[in-house]
Amino acid sequence: MSMASSASRRARRVRAWGVRAGAAVAIASATLVAGALPAGASPTMQTTGSSFASVAITQWVGQSSTLFGLNINWQVSSSVIGLNNFGQSQIDFAASDIPYSAQQSQYYPTQPYQYLPDVAGGLAFMFNVNGNDGQRITNLNLTPSLIGQIFLGEITKWNDGAIAAVNPAIAPNLPGSNIIPVYRADASGENYLLSDYLLSQDNADIVGAQNAFQSGNPGLPTASWPVPASSAKYDINKYKGWNAGYPVGEAGSDNAANYVSALSSLGSITYVETAFAKEHGFPVANLHNASGGYVQPSSLNVATALEAALLHADLTQDLSKVYVNPLPNAYPLSAYSYLVAPCSPSLAAAQQSACAANPTGVPGSHPTGPTSSFPAQKGQALGQFAGFLACAGQSKMAQLGYSPLPPVLVQEDFNAIGRLNGGQQPAPPTAANCKNPYVDGEIPLPGSPVVAGVTGGGLNSGGTTTTTGPGGRPGGSGSGSGPGGSGTSGGSSSSGTSFASAAAAAGLTPELAAEGYTVVNGQIVRKLDPSKQYQRANQLVSATDAVASPVAGMYIGWALLVLGAILLPPLIAMRLARRRAAAVDGPVPTPDPPTGA
Numbered sequence: 001m002s003m004a005s006s007a008s009r010r011a012r013r014v015r016a017w018g019v020r021a022g023a024a025v026a027i028a029s030a031t032l033v034a035g036a037l038p039a040g041a042s043p044t045m046q047t048t049g050s051s052f053a054s055v056a057i058t059q060w061v062g063q064s065s066t067l068f069g070l071n072i073n074w075q076v077s078s079s080v081i082g083l084n085n086f087g088q089s090q091i092d093f094a095a096s097d098i099p100y101s102a103q104q105s106q107y108y109p110t111q112p113y114q115y116l117p118d119v120a121g122g123l124a125f126m127f128n129v130n131g132n133d134g135q136r137i138t139n140l141n142l143t144p145s146l147i148g149q150i151f152l153g154e155i156t157k158w159n160d161g162a163i164a165a166v167n168p169a170i171a172p173n174l175p176g177s178n179i180i181p182v183y184r185a186d187a188s189g190e191n192y193l194l195s196d197y198l199l200s201q202d203n204a205d206i207v208g209a210q211n212a213f214q215s216g217n218p219g220l221p222t223a224s225w226p227v228p229a230s231s232a233k234y235d236i237n238k239y240k241g242w243n244a245g246y247p248v249g250e251a252g253s254d255n256a257a258n259y260v261s262a263l264s265s266l267g268s269i270t271y272v273e274t275a276f277a278k279e280h281g282f283p284v285a286n287l288h289n290a291s292g293g294y295v296q297p298s299s300l301n302v303a304t305a306l307e308a309a310l311l312h313a314d315l316t317q318d319l320s321k322v323y324v325n326p327l328p329n330a331y332p333l334s335a336y337s338y339l340v341a342p343c344s345p346s347l348a349a350a351q352q353s354a355c356a357a358n359p360t361g362v363p364g365s366h367p368t369g370p371t372s373s374f375p376a377q378k379g380q381a382l383g384q385f386a387g388f389l390a391c392a393g394q395s396k397m398a399q400l401g402y403s404p405l406p407p408v409l410v411q412e413d414f415n416a417i418g419r420l421n422g423g424q425q426p427a428p429p430t431a432a433n434c435k436n437p438y439v440d441g442e443i444p445l446p447g448s449p450v451v452a453g454v455t456g457g458g459l460n461s462g463g464t465t466t467t468t469g470p471g472g473r474p475g476g477s478g479s480g481s482g483p484g485g486s487g488t489s490g491g492s493s494s495s496g497t498s499f500a501s502a503a504a505a506a507g508l509t510p511e512l513a514a515e516g517y518t519v520v521n522g523q524i525v526r527k528l529d530p531s532k533q534y535q536r537a538n539q540l541v542s543a544t545d546a547v548a549s550p551v552a553g554m555y556i557g558w559a560l561l562v563l564g565a566i567l568l569p570p571l572i573a574m575r576l577a578r579r580r581a582a583a584v585d586g587p588v589p590t591p592d593p594p595t596g597a
Helices: 003-034 054-068 079-087 144-151 161-165 189-200 204-213 240-244 253-261 274-280 299-308 345-350 376-390 407-417 499-506 510-514 543-548 550-585
Strands: 044-049 071-076 093-096 113-128 180-184 248-250 268-273 286-288 334-342 517-520 523-526
Touching: 044 079, 044 376, 054 071, 054 113, 054 274, 054 376, 079 093, 079 189, 079 334, 113 189, 113 253, 113 274, 113 299, 113 376, 113 407, 144 161, 144 180, 144 189, 144 204, 180 189, 180 253, 189 204, 189 268, 248 253, 253 268, 253 274, 268 274, 299 334, 334 376, 376 407
Parallel strands: 044 071, 044 093, 180 248, 180 268
Antiparallel strands: 093 334, 113 268, 113 334, 517 523
8 A cells, every 4th residue: 555545545534534523613603602402403383473573573583593593483463363372272472462361362371371571662653644835744743632532533634723732833734634544453462552551541532432332341451443333323523534434444563554654645644663664764753741741662762661660470561650651751652562482380480480370260271280281392492582582682673663671571581481391591691691782781771660579670770870850860852753754852852953952861971971872863872883773774674684783793703713613624634635645756747848849
């Protein structure tokens, strides 16, 4: 056997070693990035529900598929459909803005379950109105009373005296065209939230309409918007909008937003989560709050309002104090959305907690056994998804039109992961392990909700102390325009407001400014790259947007490291093999030149 053959064999062994070493490094790197690797392919999970949270969930599902290989079949529908499908065990987990205790669903779970907060948001009033000057109106003030009368068909013209009275700056420009209210025709969390809010304001209009229209239980919030029953004998002069056929029913937030944004839909208005207005580039109304101001549903204003939220032991929310939050920049129509997921009673008991319970007097009950039948492999994948959405998944929420989860709810989600079969409860969230902007300090936390059994929370719980506003909270808010408009959001109502005034209104102290914070669109943010991190999003951010995020940058770095570990050893081995072969065989002789050269 020649020395050349021996060298060739050594080269092959080196190349094989290089490939094996590269594969080992790749596996180790993937484990560091995505956590413990599931055995085999990630199981397929089915889910449906909330359109309120759907823009966020759609992004998370796409990102988790790209980054971790999770297989989640997400179908946007409504909170009630999500609750019903989970109650019938047709899906693995649901998305909902309302709990089973609201008794809006037809079916209730027969398996142990729990609620995981996934995102906060504001119910916004997206509108498409041109003024008498032919230009789009972008700065519109509304009160709870006006909202009720518009969507119940009592006020039918944009230049109605009641609307003009709260919009003195644009009153002469308000057109005499018809108002086209676009309500949710399907049973939805948006309907429930809006009716709950209006009832909390002692709004007699909605109770009167419920009675007149023979719709729902008068005086109680409902997932079905009040519309006249076929047999209802209502006052056609009071509810003239219905008599004229102006209100339009649309199923789903997408359809409602698409209707309002159409060129043919001048004069229309609907209620959707702010993300849908941002997606379409349309303005949303400034909503009157308990302090007497008119505020936009910005991320900061939603988070400020939710300082007054009360979350029960099962994490279901009481928003009664949110609706009347006295802080100047609180957007009152704010709420949390949830995942409804399986829960192991024995794992919950080990945490000294419990799974959620069905409301009294409804069909269905929890099994008496201490275990959950949810497959551990799915529990591991769902836990990975929940951990991602609670941390890195929150990084783009302000940009999309939501408000990130505060640290106290991130911890509650981590606890919930520990109640899933196969789930591994993460360590407490820190800046090192959780890239939620409220956890790592990218955005100063205005405050936290009150969670039963957890110390802290409430109107004085914020991590940022300012000298404006009651309780040391951020001071002003004002009536800026919505997406696509002019003016400021969360600052002054004047489009010419100076930066100093906007900074003072948002609560930017000299200490925060010295630390590198600034004000963008009425919100205090780090001076990282506002043009990229906090610009208005007019289109749905797809999973590929993860490539531009800091978290994805880390993943790309790991990927490059893995690629180098895989490719470099074989290349080095081949080069060494060539050198050894050359040393054994000697240099290749140079051929003689042709005769006559």
